[in-house]
Amino acid sequence: MAAVIRAFRSSSSSSTFTNYFIRRSLSTAASSSATPLKSESFTPLIDTKDKNVQWVFLGCPGVGKGTFASRLSVLLGVPHIATGDLVREELSASGPLSKQLTEIVNQGKLVSDEIIISLLSKRLETGEAKGESGFILDGFPRTVRQAEILDDVTDIDLVVNLKLPEKVLVEKCLGRRICSQCGKNFNVANINVKGENGNPDISMDPLLPPPQCVSKLITRSDDTEAIVSERLRVYYEKSQPVEDFYRNQGKLMEFKLPGGLPESWPKLLEALNLDENEDKQSAAV
Numbered sequence: 001m002a003a004v005i006r007a008f009r010s011s012s013s014s015s016t017f018t019n020y021f022i023r024r025s026l027s028t029a030a031s032s033s034a035t036p037l038k039s040e041s042f043t044p045l046i047d048t049k050d051k052n053v054q055w056v057f058l059g060c061p062g063v064g065k066g067t068f069a070s071r072l073s074v075l076l077g078v079p080h081i082a083t084g085d086l087v088r089e090e091l092s093a094s095g096p097l098s099k100q101l102t103e104i105v106n107q108g109k110l111v112s113d114e115i116i117i118s119l120l121s122k123r124l125e126t127g128e129a130k131g132e133s134g135f136i137l138d139g140f141p142r143t144v145r146q147a148e149i150l151d152d153v154t155d156i157d158l159v160v161n162l163k164l165p166e167k168v169l170v171e172k173c174l175g176r177r178i179c180s181q182c183g184k185n186f187n188v189a190n191i192n193v194k195g196e197n198g199n200p201d202i203s204m205d206p207l208l209p210p211p212q213c214v215s216k217l218i219t220r221s222d223d224t225e226a227i228v229s230e231r232l233r234v235y236y237e238k239s240q241p242v243e244d245f246y247r248n249q250g251k252l253m254e255f256k257l258p259g260g261l262p263e264s265w266p267k268l269l270e271a272l273n274l275d276e277n278e279d280k281q282s283a284a285v
């Protein structure tokens with residue numbers, strides 16, 4: 001995290017990180033620094049001893065960015081920063097911004113780059129003050145402009161692009177539940193989707209809550225069929241170009257989820273050259 005702040009300081013001496021982000025995002029002179037490179041299949045080379053990773057998770061709504069990013073953040077000892085969570089925190093506070101954000105989120109639209117960058121900058125600064133380093137970003141960047149701004153202030157090591165068929169995404173979003181007390185995520189959907197165009201069938205068991213959470217489950221206000229389909233439309237229009245942005249930099253690792261968490265987690269670790277057991281052992285020493 002400090003490296004991000006330092007990168008800002010060396011590129012802008014008279015302003016704060018937050019202000020820089022905002023100023024940069026307000027500027028109309030956004031220019032792509034991406035150099036066209038390679039990348040059909042990409043195997044990341046990760047030094048598991050140096051785990052201050054700066055990773056980004058991309059993927060459609062409901063694909064499971066939060067689930068995998070939060071598990072990896074525990075494994076690698078870096079914070080998981082989800083801009084959707086930052087927006088929801090802001091929604092639950094009362095104030096003019098909360099009202100404005102509720103309207104945008106409940107229409108399935110994106111919050112402006114300025115607001116999202118201001119929320120993210122505040123979160124990064126709080127983390128830096130607590131001595132955090134590295135990060136796994138989830139839900140950011142979601143526009144090419146956000147990716148360019150991020151590129152200006154720091155080097156992203158790896159971008160993981162999670163993929164699931166659209167039918168699965170919709171069912172997953174509609175089945176998503178959150179415990180209003182402990183904050184844990186569950187999913188009541190029992191998914192069995194036939195593979196199309198040579199892709200395998202996908203099955204996912206529900207992830208049911210323990211008895212103490214059952215009566216406290218809530219559904220996100222933007223997880224309705226109409227809003228999910230608008231969020232998907234917005235993803236294809238605004239966020240899919242971000243995949244190309246990182247593909248052109250040779251940083252994008254595509255990962256087609258083979259099923260639910262039990263099948264997908266070990267395969268994702270394998271794709272990332274990470275070993276959960278080895279890590280636990282070395283953490284225990």
Ligand SMILES: Nc1ncnc2c1ncn2[C@@H]1O[C@H](COP(=O)(O)OP(=O)(O)O)[C@@H](O)[C@H]1O
Pocket residue numbers: 060061062083084085087104105108109110111112113116138139140141142143146222231
């Ligand atoms: N980087 C971002 N840029 C703009 N809006 C964002 C961003 N991240 C989150 N949001 C807003 O917060 C909402 C919820 O985000 P998130 O929890 O990441 O949802 P999803 O399940 O669609 O991936 C989004 O629909 C959008 O309105």
